[in-house]
Amino acid sequence: MANTFALGIAIAEGESSEAALTIVEREEEGDPSFVVHETTVAPFDGDVEALASDVQGRLAEEPYTARSSVVVRVDNDKGDALAQALRSRGVRPVRARVRAADEGAEPEADDEVVVDAHAELFALSNAHRGGTLRMGHHSTEDATRLARMLGHLIDDGNEGSEIRADYLDAQGLSALIAYWWSNEQKADPTERLRADLPGTESSDIAA
Structure with a gap:
């Protein structure tokens, strides 16, 4: 199977x-x-269309x-x-809701x-601790911030019983959903590229 890439995007409002x-x-x-090839965090001024345009440009150029x-x-407005703005540009994002297991949440669509x-x-x-998730070749302030956050997610004394999703900021959530999808995805990663070609838009989204 070919290597799988996932771009996780999260917005924190407040x-x-x-x-x-x-x-x-x-x-x-x-x-x-797993390799974190890039992780970036930036202030968000609320302009969803500008962010969608930036993501579209990255998909075309990087x-x-x-x-x-x-x-x-998509846990917030x-x-x-953003997911809707990307779709209007021909990009078919996976819409992910991050929920605590005991909430028994179901997809809303x-x-x-x-x-x-x-x-x-x-x-x-x-x-991250075991070395199967590593940062890419270039050390950046954002990569250091993410590594530090991941290193503190689990308290060695409680074996993860105190882990809470609200501990994570936007960067942690973007890493979480990207890691989850890259681990879950079994399809050929070029399927999305072929599906996004003009005239091939479909209402189906891989999950």
Whole structure:
């Protein structure tokens, strides 16, 4: 199976609104390893159309991004609006809701998926600690910030029982959904590229 790439996008709304993009690659089958190729965080001024345009440009111009499935966190209004803006541009994002497992949440639409926050946060932090999730070749302030966050997700004394999704900021959430999708995705990653060609738009979204 070809390596799988996922671009996770999350927006945090509030006093210090931020938008974060993280690209995770799953290398090979068998005993998989994961690489964070890029992670960026920037203040978000609320302009969803500008952010969608930026993502569209990345898909067209950057090699890792062009091969990525786009996964957008849609738990808030801006995330939902971003997913719609991307779709209007011919990009078919996976709409992801991050929920605690004990909430028993279900997708709110046929084109949505629900990510089990507790299980995936535990897996993500363990992958980072165990070396199966590593940062890419270039050390940046944003990459250091993400590594530090992942290193503190699990308290060694409680074996993950205290993990909470609300601990994560936009960057952590973008990494979470990108890691989750790259681990779950089994299809040929070029399927999205072929599907996005003019005249091939479909209402179906891989999940």
